[in-house]
Amino acid sequence: MFSMTRRQFMTYSARLAAMTGLGASAVPKIGLALQSLASGQAPLVWLQGQSCSGCSVSLLNAAHPDPASILMRYISLQFHGTLSTATGDLGMAVLNANIKQGNYLLAVEGSVPAAMPEACVIGAEPYNKLLLRAASAAQAVVAVGACAGFGGIPGAENNPTGALSVKEFLNKNQVGKPIIVLPGCPVHPDWLVGTLVHVLKFGVPSLNADGAPLMFYERLVHDQCPRFSDYEREHFARFFSDEGCLFKLGCLGPVTHADCPKRLWNSGTNFCINAGAPCIGCSAKTFAQKASLPFFRKVEQIKDKAAGA
Amino acid sequence: MAEKIEIDPITRIEGHLAVSVEVEEGRVARAFCKGEMFRGFELILKGRDPLDAQQITQRICGVCPVSHGMASVLAQEQAYGITPNENGRLVRNLILGANYLQSHIIHFYHLSAVDFIDLEAIAQYQGKDAALNEFKAWVGTQKASSVVAPGAPFLPRYAGDYLDGTDANITAIKHYLEGLRMRALAHQMAALFAGKLPHVASLVPGGVTERVTTQKIAAYGAMLQELRSFINRSYLPDVMSVAAGFPSYFKLGKGCGNFLAYGAFAESADNSRKYLPAGVVIGGRLAEFDPRQITEDVKYSYYQSASGLAPAAGQTVPRPGKPDAYTWLKAPRYKGMAMEVGPLSRILIAYLSGTDPEVRQAVDHGLNQLNRSTEDLDSAMGRHAARAIECKLVADQCARWLDQLKPGEPACVDFTIPRSGQGVGLCEAPRGALGHWLAIDDYKIASYQCVVPTTWNCSPKDDQGHPGPVEQALIGTPIANAAQPIEAARVVRSFDPCLACAVH
Structure with missing residues (x-):
């Protein structure tokens, strides 16, 4: 893959896109993902809504590849609230520049307070708005964990914020993006890393009716x-x-x-x-x-x- | 004329925190901590089976789930009238202890240290270490690439005064990378008895569901040995070198001066004796802790429930957009006073209570090395030092508790849930005092209130207008560059804030 010509590369991408049912329109985007993977620079933006950071901590429990390898060989983690050195305005500048450029993978941890936008605010912006902006510019969305995947505990009976899963929230707001759902409280690091690498190398894996990869949740x-x-x-x-x-x-x-x-x-x-x-x-x-x-x-x-x- | 600076979001902490400071003549004159995320756990718990609580409350926080599970089973055990057996008590200490190690290591290296160590120093590396060379090559490739933020998540960063000297920085970078593996190892060690982490499976009222076997004891012991070596040979020396490089941070970030600990690590079945004792320090004097003195104010919080309630009678009625309110955190107070919680509080209280000579020895040894007094501990750098000392002490105790386990004997006692009852679970999360207040009616949870470490530390002003501990600690902090207020960020991070916990 590393020595592919551009022509071979696009053919390969088209084959992958066909395999994963994404259609011809998705080819350039996946091509970009593959190119960036080959250089270890596939940009990934990670947002946290109504989350406990447990899925982020679980990601750090990845063994092979370990977190340092993931950060240096697979993805370019452009923004992550718990890990980014960039803080305050500088952090928001990185996040917003990525949204402007687009074409990243968006990983989302936590549910969305659909009925109470004040219940999650980042950089003085309601998270609900930020998520719509970030998802609209993304290649694909990975909903990480029980809360992002299905609403989880913040979305349980008697919850005061009207918390929704990422898919429900994006559908409600007519943002159509390929979404992969990785339930679990927290997500298992293998489910997350395995899915990311699959998306970057081979496209979207086979999913069940809820959008979760069959290779882990069958x-x-x-x-x-x-x-x-x-x-x-x-x-x-x-x-x-x-x-x-x-x-x-x-x-x-x-x-x-x-x-x-x-x-x-x-x-x-x-x-x-x-x-x-x-x-x-x-x-x-x-x-x-x-x-x-x-x-x-x-x-x-x-x-x-x-x-x- | 005050200049207003918003640091929003504060990254490299757990959760959603914004800090607003007003700077006059180059120093912070006023500060406001804003907790920006609310889920409503206390409302969700109402009406549920009491046994759901130790699982649901763990999900308040993915960094310190064990502590919430512990507080919940302690509250339930009080309500059910049971105490765990010896193996149950010891295994819990081992799970909680392992999570302290992972939490303290991640807090220093991965959340805080990059405010002090110079990551750019990697470009000067000339040695043969494979991991460092990979990092160096990767930073180089990134800088030549077209990604929006080359070197992310490590870069970009605030401009500032980073640690001098290539060797010290390279050593710390190497330990940052090793620390990633070490904190995962601490979770692996806990999972031997916990089932999994984050969010442990085995904690139940009466003990733990996992069994004690010789193999598990041996495996835990081997992993602990590796962690103790890392703590002694890397973590403690790195904290010393950062402390030596930034002496001014022993004068910055002085908190409210009051310290509170509920105590943790049961040394007796009924939890009346704890390795890290409960206590309060007010005006430099140690006093006994009385849980009846805790109340929560909400004048500046987004709740319309009554202010000044004791947690057992606490309410959580959200009111987003409430006038004058600026945070989702309540303002817990002890006898009406703001209290700092965390490793610094625990270590000071253990030191002053004088019950354990090893604590005194460890603290005196650390202070000698730093050429500091106990007064200097009440500072941003003092918190890092206290956390590192505690990490070593807890790791040492884990070895002792491990030795006391009896393989093959039960780690759990059975119980019945009464129709009604009440219980209070008081424990210590890695970042401070944690309490759960439970009432059961008709076999269901009638009321559940959590007062969490960062609720204390990042609390807003109380009804009397007195700021919370972090707000007080920020006052007086010099800000050299309003666009890049690294000094304020360093002070805030020294408390190891966890906002998912604080609001829940």
Whole structure:
């Protein structure tokens, strides 16, 4: 790829665009992405709305490539509120110059306070406006994590800000951009880095109906669970730290699509169910949305017990 | 005539903070901290299952989720009338301790140090280190490229007085890069018992769901060894060299002079004894901490709820655009006074309480090396020094707690949730005192209020008009160049602000 002629390069890009269903109009843009990748300079702008920065911290837990390699070999991280040395007006100048030039990848962390624009302000501008400006000029948008992906906890029942996912908000405002959704609370660094590299090298990966890459979110947690045999034998954990399938403690593995049981977290160290904790469904669209679907089932058991006694 | 400077956004902190300062005769005369993002966690928690709380509150903050999880399980344990067993207590200390290490390392190297060390010095590097040569080559390529901001996210930066001497800068840059791996290692170490990070899975009332095995003890021990080596050989010396290069910052950024800690790292099952003790320092005198003295003012905050409420009776009713208000942070006060929280407060309180000779020794040793007194710690540079000293102390304690674990024994006790109850969970996040106030009614959360470290530090003026700790610390800071107010940014960052936490 590094020694391609321009002609070969455009042919290659066209093939990729066809493969990923983006059509001919997308070719020049992806071509630009490939060129900038070849020089390690694919510009990426990272915005944070109603976020906890947990997805940013998770990105820093990337192992191979590690964060320094990502910054020096894959992307040119033009702006990131938690990492950029540039602060205040200087930071805004970098951000605005990028928006003016366009053609970057936009990564968005956090939900959008659609019904209360005052609930998120950056550089004296309501975040909602800034996001529309930044998304309009972007090649593509990556909605990182549960909040950007599906609204997450800021978008849960009883929330006061009318928080929306990035896709819902952009659709509502007629900003049509290719959007990749990477749910999870936080996002797994492999899901994010793997997707970015795929977009830059091969275009948009195959996505499920919600816009999440199938290569990470195709299968149910339950189907890959190390305690699946306990489930089949109806050997259920009765209390926290007990052995057995965690289903009766509220495990949401049966309704959650992610590859955590195979991929594991923190450089292959562990994951929720291995640590005896029921899956709380953090990559599911329903994550934390309703009080009527709690993470754990302890209280119901007690009430059942009381009702039966 | 005052000149108004807006630093908006303050990057390299967690979350959305803007700082507005008014400069008179070259120095800050007035300062305003503006928390710019609100989600409404306390409203979202209402009516939910109490066990949702330790998971939901962790999502207040991706940098210190462990502390929120801890505060929540402590509040619930009080409401349920249980205490964790020995393994449960120790594993929690190990998870919390590991997150202190990752948080302190990221705060110094990746958030703060680039205000002091000269990143441009990499161009002068002549050695053979592969990582440094890659960085040097990359900066060169970037400068020749057509990207909008070559060298981002490291450049551009404010013009200013950066550290002198190529060697010291190159060493710090090398440790910046190594620090990226070290902070990830600290998370990996925590995940052995936590399941994953950020946002841990295993914390529950009664202990932790993960089991204690010999293999996990050995793995944690090996990772801890690597981290302790980095802290002792890189982090502490780098803080010393930055401190030596910027002596004026021991005189700048003096805070409100009052210090508060709730204490952290349980040394007894009921959490009454803690490795880092609770306490308050007012007017230089150590006193006992009384949680009943905490109230929150909202005159200058975007809330229409009543002002001056105690957290147990607290309310969160948003009112964006409220006249005179300038922030989403409430203004917590102790006996009506602004209080600074964080590693400096914890270290001062531990030092003055004198219960642990090792704390005294570590602080005295650090101060000797710096040729400073305890009074100098109340400053921008003092906060960095206190944080580094604490990092070393906590890492040392992690080794002790690890030794006390008993493989194969339970790390969790069972419990029943009562129909109604109340609890207060008091803990310390890496950046300061953290409290959760919980009330349960009909098995559901009736009220949940969080008073968070940066709520204390970045608080606005209270109803009496007294500014918050960071606002006070900024007053008197000289600003050489109004277009590039690096001095103010350095003072603000010394507090390690976390705005997602502060507003929630």
